[in-house]
Amino acid sequence: MKSKPPATEDRYGRRADIKYSLYLLKLNPVVLVGFIISIVSIILALISPILVNPSSWHLQNLDLRLCWNNPAFNWGIGGVFDCTGRIYPLGTDQYGRSLSEMMVLAIPIDLEIALEVVLSAVVIGVLFGSIAAYVGGTIDELILRITDIFLAVPGILLAIVMIVVMGRSLFVLTLAVLITWWPFYVRLVRSQVLGEKEKPYVERLRAMGAGRTRILFVHVVPNSIYPVLVQATLDIGSVILTVSALTFIGLTPSPLLPELGNLANQGIQYIFTAPWLILFPGLTILIISLGFNLLGDGIRDILDPRLRR
């Protein structure tokens, strides 16, 4: 074959990296799907107050409860009540509210909690994990033992007790999930920093007289942060799963709260008479969590320096 060799900039350096990343992306089209889903959920969360009146979840309309009038699908179970008036694309729940509207209101709530938990966990993890790894000694032991304690309990139980004791509010919910999540990040950051601090450049920085704090936070941490970010992306999905599980077993501030797990909980009593009530909220949780998992996986596959040739 003919062709001139491409210019040097195209073979090495930044442009080549980007080209290679795009090539890997082509091999892994599912990543794009994940990316799209994540972006769509975030956008939906942001514009949700525009689509649906945010206070409409308080309104109950018991005439319209548990009905399904979407002509596109027939459930095949007897006794499904037909609603009058406008089409409810996903039926109504037992308070007569449109399920689709409630779900649109629920997405920002879930995403917000997930982001809060994950970001806080990352910050705590970076702070304590890097100090533990870098300073070592008694502080390291202490921090490790504390994480040991929290890792020995199944998180759900700790969260349940906390919520019962401290009250059922979204704040406590967020706090409870955070308490079960942070030990992983401390451990993760710690192991990354442990590996990173042995690298030659750290010694060089010390020889140049840089202070420990500066070395740690300006140099070591940014170089160790990459797997933490991947894990954080994956965890957004996992946190949503945990939060919805907790609200599903009843630990919500109000049974009317538009939150995906809570909607499913309200629906489970009607599982055989109005299955859409649990089907769609759960499906949404699945899709959102799938989106973030795909995205996190994709970031890892494409950016992990060990996997790139």
Added chain:
Amino acid sequence: MKLYEYIIRRLALMVFVLFTLSLLIFYLTRGLLPPSTALAPYISPRIGDAGKLSLARALGVATSTCPSFQDFASETNGCIVPLWGQYYGWLVNVLTGNWGYTLLPGIAGTANTWDIFFSRFAFTAELSICAAILTIIIGIPMGIVSATHNNKLPDHVSRIISLGGYSVPQFWFGAMLQILFVLYLRVNGAGLFDATGALSITCGICFHNPGEITTYSGMPILDAALSFNFPYFWDSVIAVTLPAVTLAITSIGALTRIVRSSMMEVLRQDYILLARSKGLKGRVVIYRHALRNAILPAVTVSGLLVAYLLGGAVIVEIVFSWPGVGNASLAAANVLDINFLELYVLVTALIIVVTNLVVDVLYSIIDPRIRL
């Protein structure tokens, strides 16, 4: 250090962890709310004030010098035992074997916390063990196949299953399985599975009078097998299927992904090339050379999986009305039944810590480069 030294060190650590945990749970349940809430699990409307006071004293919350229940409720006249005192009293009771009584539903007759807990625990154990078995026999082979057939059809299928399993909300998955098998797939006019708990089963392919078994362990499947009662055994297996699959689905997803990625990494190594160049059969290369190296991250993660299975059991038990501890723990938490909660947390923590210890020892056996 030697193996037994290491184990002893870890066990000492475990005692420390359990002790601190019990403190933490105690503080959460007794320390944050007014002392009268401690009576909540045991109170019924019939108990008068005098009864409530003696109950408070028995629970170690009220001092013996407390004049009346009103004083106790308003926390005056030196009626309240300080938190440390309460803990000490509780600890003494517990260490002498007195775990108190609970109003939680139990199995046949007793209200003793210890008995109720462990009779229910057998069900949770059965569920978790079945889920763990499923995870291992599905997760590991699927991960291996995925890695060896990288980017071909088996890989894509397994990635979809594992990613799906990892992303699915367990309560929803359980509910969907119930809809599918109870509502839509029917055998002999009845749902293939029944939505209720372990002991009452009415389905087309089940036996209707399974007969009696002797209780060895409390776990239906095991006891039925040991009693040679096949109908009961079969019914128990059917009953545990849906809950176990639901519980396992997330950990199958996680395990498959880990095995896949670590297998892929190992298969790229030079020593695999050498093994092939020696003329060894393909299966030998994969199972003896590759797997033994690739399994290490999976073993590490198994410790976490145990924690996950025990925790996830709570949700699954609720969805399937499975009579295990997880189910009861929600009710216990709602009334802050401290004995039940403490027992639950401590038993679970014990299992998790011991599992982690076993995993670490196992790790050092598999990889000769690791010295404890």
Added chain:
Amino acid sequence: MRKVGSEGETILAVNDLKVIFHTYAGDVKALDGVELFVRKGEVLGLVGESGCGKSVTALAIVGLLPPNAEIVSGKAVLDGTDLLGMGEEKLRLTRLKDVAIVFQDPMTYLNPVLTIGLQITEIVASQPDLFIPELIKNRLDEISTIEKAKGELVPKLQVEREKLRAKSQTNRLGNEELTRLTRLYATSILKSVRLPEPEKVFKMYPFELSGGMRQRAMIAMALIRRPKLLLADEITTALDVTVQAQALQLLQQLKEVIDTSVLLITHDLAVVAEVCDRVAVMYAGNVVEVADVKELFRNPMHPYTQGLLASVPRVDLVAEQKSIQGSVPDLMFPPSGCRFHPRCPRVFEKCPVAKPTLIEVSPGHLVSCFLFGG
């Protein structure tokens, strides 16, 4: 004295081997029609710079190229059969018994979680019936050695000898017997590669051995098969100079004993001068010159070979060390015609236009260059 077979006895003949690697950025034309042959009993050196395709040639011969490699054309005929046309199972058996390859870095090429002993015995266990005669013979030799040393045999050993002699007729062994004999055979191989305390080494893991010992263990894994052809891919590169010398010495000694032919791949001319009978020089995917070792050093014909030899620092000459101008070509976009022409000091009009072929310029000395015809 090196025993080299006469002209007609070739153990390996590679013809027109072309290999392309399909990568994300394009196709790398790694091998562009490699021609070489190895005579029975000789050591053929294959030299060239890094990246010229030496290892690729070796891997292509045994069928162990990575999945993105494509053998576009060519033949590799080992003792009559074309390896490149073989089915997978036959190829596996060939790797087991006929062709052995020893790799460069023993740290990464030995499985860290398996003992040395296992990594050797599993070869035999893979297809025991191919090895049974060897196992029996080895044990009988051992018993004879004991007999010679002690003058007579303990009854137990006498019985064993009789049984073994009987078994060698049927060529079948029981499982326990097989394991025991395999272990003994492996241990004796470890001894023959001069590993101290072979019984101990048998139970050790790779990380417990030094670099030189690991390399010998790898050689042992090759020799236990008594292959017809041994491919040694840069086996001395990862070793210290003193250890290098030992490894090469070992190779020579073993070659005599086992009567195998060796294709020694290296970039180090000193090694070639030390050990090889003939040399083939490779550049950018082609063999450019082949000659007896003395002849090549005395009379290099191809401009690349001349450049290569001139760039080796010499103690006895005052001449300046010269390097070959230019750099190794990018094989995704190789030069047209003769791949060396952009760097050749004696290039002329024909060079970029057509590709030269190997021609015998003087007996046993082949060159691929238009300066000599071709």
